[in-house]
Amino acid sequence: MSSIRALVVAAVAAGVLAGTGTGAMAATAVSRFDDGSFETPVAPANSFQMVTAGGSIGPWQVTAGSVDHIGAGFWQAAEGDQSVDLSGQSGGTVAQTFTTVPGKRYTVTYSLAGNPASGPAVKTGKVLVDGQNFQDFTFDTTGKSMTNMGYVTREVTFVATGASTTLAFASTTNTAAGPVLDDVQVRECAPCPSC
Numbered sequence: 001m002s003s004i005r006a007l008v009v010a011a012v013a014a015g016v017l018a019g020t021g022t023g024a025m026a027a028t029a030v031s032r033f034d035d036g037s038f039e040t041p042v043a044p045a046n047s048f049q050m051v052t053a054g055g056s057i058g059p060w061q062v063t064a065g066s067v068d069h070i071g072a073g074f075w076q077a078a079e080g081d082q083s084v085d086l087s088g089q090s091g092g093t094v095a096q097t098f099t100t101v102p103g104k105r106y107t108v109t110y111s112l113a114g115n116p117a118s119g120p121a122v123k124t125g126k127v128l129v130d131g132q133n134f135q136d137f138t139f140d141t142t143g144k145s146m147t148n149m150g151y152v153t154r155e156v157t158f159v160a161t162g163a164s165t166t167l168a169f170a171s172t173t174n175t176a177a178g179p180v181l182d183d184v185q186v187r188e189c190a191p192c193p194s195c
């Protein structure tokens with residue numbers, strides 16, 4: 001087990017060096033990227049569970065503001081039954097730290113929509129890798145509904161600089177109805193078709 005312990009210590013040290021380490025992270029073992037579909041835990045059916053900073057949704061940490069974990073039947077998911085509204089009471093951030101190979105290129109794809117119930121029609125947010133802004137995104141909910149969310153697939157790539165990487169999605173829509181995220185996938189490019 002000593003090798004696993006060494007890996008965790010190395011990953012935490014890398015996070016501290018990158019300026020992303022926190023006391024909370026130190027207690028968390030780093031593993032592969034998991035549950036980009038927000039299917040665990042089970043959120044209330046036909047409703048949602050607000051999760052505030054310091055809370056978690058399965059392997060995801062809510063690191064700022066608040067988000068809504070949307071249960072089955074509340075609105076259309078892109079994959080499975082559940083999704084996340086990145087604005088709970090106001091703009092929130094979800095983040096997941098997972099093992100990566102330094103120097104390798106990774107492709108992140110995700111499904112994006114917006115809470116059509118209220119707030120501004122155009123929802124905005126950003127993708128961050130190790131705290132750096134990698135992509136701004138917008139989604140126009142005009143003409144969309146809870147049964148026709150109109151999900152689009154977005155893609156962003158990054159080259160890992162450490163044994164772990166933190167991927168985050170942040171809402172910059174500071175109302176209770178923000179961008180909706182589901183079906184996040186992370187693939188190691190070998191080689192990357194588009195690069």
Ligand SMILES: [Ca+2]
Nearest residue numbers: 037079080082
């Ligand atoms: Ca899902």
